[in-house]
Amino acid sequence: MELITPGLGLIFWMTLVFLALLFLLKKFAWLPILKMLKDREDAITDALSSADKAKEEMKQMQFSNEQLLAEAKNDRDSILNEARKIKEKIIEEARVKASEEAGNIMASALENIRNEKMAALTELKNEVGDLSLDIATKILQRELSDPKKQEEFALQLLKEIKLN
Amino acid sequence: MRRHFQSFARFSYRTVILISLFFFFHGITSFASARENVNLVPASDSASAKESKEKKAEVFNAGDMIMEHVVDNHEWHILEIGHFKLMIPLPVILYYDGKLYSFCSSRFHNEERSYNGFSLPEEGPGKGKIVRTAAVPGGPKVYDFSITKTVLAIFISAFIMLFVFISVARAYKRNLNKAPKGMQSMLEPLIIFVRDDIAKSSIGEKKYEKYMPYLLTIFFFIFLNNILGIIPIFPGGANVTGNIAVTMVMAVFTFILTMVNGNKHYWVDIVNTPGVPWWLKLPIPLMPIVEIIGVITKPFVLMVRLFANMAAGHIIALGFVSLIFIFGAMNVVLGYGVSVGAVAFMIFMNLLELLVAFIQAYVFTLLSALYFGLATIEPEHH
Numbered sequence: 029m030e031l032i033t034p035g036l037g038l039i040f041w042m043t044l045v046f047l048a049l050l051f052l053l054k055k056f057a058w059l060p061i062l063k064m065l066k067d068r069e070d071a072i073t074d075a076l077s078s079a080d081k082a083k084e085e086m087k088q089m090q091f092s093n094e095q096l097l098a099e100a101k102n103d104r105d106s107i108l109n110e111a112r113k114i115k116e117k118i119i120e121e122a123r124v125k126a127s128e129e130a131g132n133i134m135a136s137a138l139e140n141i142r143n144e145k146m147a148a149l150t151e152l153k154n155e156v157g158d159l160s161l162d163i164a165t166k167i168l169q170r171e172l173s174d175p176k177k178q179e180e181f182a183l184q185l186l187k188e189i190k191l192n
Numbered sequence: 193m194r195r196h197f198q199s200f201a202r203f204s205y206r207t208v209i210l211i212s213l214f215f216f217f218h219g220i221t222s223f224a225s226a227r228e229n230v231n232l233v234p235a236s237d238s239a240s241a242k243e244s245k246e247k248k249a250e251v252f253n254a255g256d257m258i259m260e261h262v263v264d265n266h267e268w269h270i271l272e273i274g275h276f277k278l279m280i281p282l283p284v285i286l287y288y289d290g291k292l293y294s295f296c297s298s299r300f301h302n303e304e305r306s307y308n309g310f311s312l313p314e315e316g317p318g319k320g321k322i323v324r325t326a327a328v329p330g331g332p333k334v335y336d337f338s339i340t341k342t343v344l345a346i347f348i349s350a351f352i353m354l355f356v357f358i359s360v361a362r363a364y365k366r367n368l369n370k371a372p373k374g375m376q377s378m379l380e381p382l383i384i385f386v387r388d389d390i391a392k393s394s395i396g397e398k399k400y401e402k403y404m405p406y407l408l409t410i411f412f413f414i415f416l417n418n419i420l421g422i423i424p425i426f427p428g429g430a431n432v433t434g435n436i437a438v439t440m441v442m443a444v445f446t447f448i449l450t451m452v453n454g455n456k457h458y459w460v461d462i463v464n465t466p467g468v469p470w471w472l473k474l475p476i477p478l479m480p481i482v483e484i485i486g487v488i489t490k491p492f493v494l495m496v497r498l499f500a501n502m503a504a505g506h507i508i509a510l511g512f513v514s515l516i517f518i519f520g521a522m523n524v525v526l527g528y529g530v531s532v533g534a535v536a537f538m539i540f541m542n543l544l545e546l547l548v549a550f551i552q553a554y555v556f557t558l559l560s561a562l563y564f565g566l567a568t569i570e571p572e573h574h
Contacts, residue, residue, distance in 0.1 A: 030263045030320065031503065034437035037285075037337040038264060042346060042441040049350045049413065054405035057357035061383060062404055064364040071369045 157186055252521055254514035262431050262506050265320065265341045266297040266312065270426050280426070282344060286310060286322060287335040297338070310334065342438065345430030349416050357412070386411050386557060394561040395568065403564050406449060410442055411557040418502060418549030422542055433552070434502030436495065443495035446560040450490075454567040462487065490563055494556060501552050505545045512538045 164182050271278035281298035288310075299307035304325075305314055311325045322336050339347075356375065363376040372380045386408050391400040417432040432438055460466075462483040464473065472479045512534040520527025 031259065032436055032499075034435075034440050035264060035340075036335060038340065038342055038435065038437035039441055040337055041339070041343040042438050045343075045346050045350050046409075046413070046441060046445065049353060050406060050409045052354055053357055053409055057354075057361045058405040058408050060361040061357070061364055062387070062401070064361075064368065065380070065384065065387075068369045 160186070252514075252517045254511070254518060257514060258507055258510040260320075261510055262434060262503055263320065264435060266300075266322070266338055268341045268344065268426060268430075280344075282341065283339045284310075284322065285337040285339065287337060288324065289332040341430050342432055342435050345417070345420065345427065345432045346438070348427045349413065349420060349432065353409075353412055353416060382412075382415075383408065390554070390558050390561050394558065395565040399568050400561075402453075403449070403561065406445070407557050407561055410445075410560060411553050414442070414498065414556055415549060415553035418552060419546075421502060421506065422545050422549065431503065431506050433498055434504075434506055436499045439495045439499040442498075442556070443491040446494060446563060447488075447491035449560075450487075450563045450567045453564060455570075457569065457571040458567045490559075494559055498552050498556050501548055505541070505548055509538055509541050509545070512541065 161182060164178075164185075266282055266284060268280040268282060269277065270280065281296050284293075284295055284297045284299075286293040293308060293310070295308060297312070300312040305311050306325045309325055310322050312322050313319055322334055322338070324331070324334055356379070360376050360379055363373065367373065371377075387400070387404060390411070391404055391407055395403055414433055417438075420428040421431055421433060423429060463480050465479050465483060468479050515534045516527055516531045519530040
């Protein structure tokens with residue numbers, strides 16, 4: 029029964045070759061291969077997780093970008109609104125000021141005019157008084173004997189004349 | 193006509209390869225021996241006694257033929273057409289009576305089948321075993337350390353493995369952290385399979401790394417030799433994993449590794465199995481004996497399973513071939529008729545063997561890993 033009797037020489041060679049194979053392959057093949065496989069798996073896992081992280085960050089960034097944009101838009105709108113308001117206010121103020129100024133000017137002009145008129149009238153009155161006195165004097169010098177009576181009469185007349 | 197020529201051309205091409213292989217490995221000695229064999233063909237006018245002896249040898253014996261192919265041999269038979277034998281004679285290394293003898297096995301190619309005081313009988317009970325020609329009972333024994341067919345096949349597969357896996361390791365270094373290429377991508381799934389589905393699942397995440405080189409080596413050694421065993425021509429065709437000495441060595445390695453790495457919990461479970469009534473242990477250590485038998489049975493079963501599966505595969509394939517010749521001896525036409533079915537069955541068996549080649553490598557590796565896992569399991573705290 030050679031089939032089921034292990035041969036001594038074969039056991040010897042098999043042990044020798046198998047041990048040599050085991051150690052050589054362990055040193056030059058299995059350990060490097062297993063290490064690289066593990067490294068590669070780790071690298072792939074890392075790459076995938078960092079890609080996920082990057083994606084998440086991108087999303088976050090996009091979100092914040094949108095937020096910023098919206099904020100900027102809001103800011104711009106509010107600034108524009110404010111500007112418009114300010115513009116209107118300025119215009120309003122300017123208008124008010126202008127009309128006020130105009131009113132003032134008008135008022136002062138009217139005052140001036142009145143003053144001038146009054147002055148002119150006063151002057152005119154004085155002048156007219158003087159003139160009429162002169163005239164009356166000249167007229168009455170001859171007609172009235174009593175100058176005193178005459179002056180009284182002229183004053184009375186003058187008072188009666190109201191120049192308003 | 194043209195087709196005929198093509199097949200002839202292909203045939204001659206194959207012959208050239210065979211012959212060159214044969215020169216490459218063993219030089220001219222085998223050719224000389226083949227010539228010798230050719231010269232041994234008796235002429236038509238030779239003695240009738242010799243002729244009848246030749247006839248007797250011609251009778252086909254399926255059992256002998258199958259055994260011859262399945263067991264180890266001192267020569268590697270490649271081809272046999274009539275009396276022309278193409279074979280590789282292998283070196284014989286003997287240790288006898290404190291001395292080493294080494295010579296080529298083709299030295300036995302003579303009438304007496306003996307050389308230098310040793311003989312290699314071709315038939316009889318001591319067939320295929322080298323013995324001292326004039327052996328005295330109780331005298332020194334012959335220890336045969338020859339490079340036999342199986343040993344050469346082991347060498348060849350070891351070289352193939354070294355070449356393949358070292359180049360694969362280099363490929364890993366070359367394209368670091370990149371997708372595998374070529375041979376690397378063919379072997380990577382198997383390596384990962386051994387790592388994830390065999391080692392990690394049976395030994396556990398923490399300890400599996402230590403056993404990986406051993407598991408990978410046995411897995412690929414068994415797988416490669418199973419596959420090479422299916423290929424009928426040199427350098428395949430040797431029945432390496434179907435040889436009990438080979439499976440025994442691997443089973444013993446698994447056994448030694450289990451013993452060396454067994455932790456306290458493992459040994460306590462064997463010597464003092466928990467959860468078993470005391471009377472099974474104390475006066476007669478029944479339970480420890482059963483456990484120790486179990487420990488020894490495990491590698492024994494490993495050895496027998498692989499050996500029996502692979503040897504059986506070879507025997508079945510050869511059995512189908514034998515069928516053709518058995519029926520052919522009865523009637524030539526019957527032989528041809530049977531050959532159709534036999535070849536069909538052989539193809540089927542070879543395909544089955546391809547599956548078995550993988551399954552047996554897987555089972556041996558998985559069971560080894562399971563034994564390591566059992567030996568290193570951490571005790572559960574209840």
